[in-house]
Amino acid sequence: MNNNDIELSWFKSSYSSGEGGMCVEVAATADTVHVRDSKNHHGAQLAFSIREWDAFIGRLTAEEFGA
Structure with missing residues (x-):
C-alpha cells in the first residue's frame, strides 16, 4: 500500500x-x-517512522537546529 491509499x-x-x-x-x-x-x-x-519523528522532535526541543 502506498501513502496515497491511506486516508x-x-x-x-x-x-x-x-x-x-x-x-x-x-x-x-x-x-x-x-x-x-x-x-x-x-x-x-x-x-517518517515514529522513531525518526521522535528523534526530530527531540532535537527541536533541545534547540539543536538553532534559530
Whole structure:
C-alpha cells in the first residue's frame, strides 16, 4: 500500500498565521508521521517512522537546529 491509499487526517501547525507564510500540516498513522506544505495539498509529502519523528522532535526541543 502506498501513502496515497491511506486516508489521513491532517492538522495544520498551531503556529500558522494564514498570511501566506511557510506552514506545514502533519498527519499520523500507527507507523508513520506524514508532513506536507499546507498550501499545496497535492504536492510532495514526507513520511517518517515514529522513531525518526521522535528523534526530530527531540532535537527541536533541545534547540539543536538553532534559530
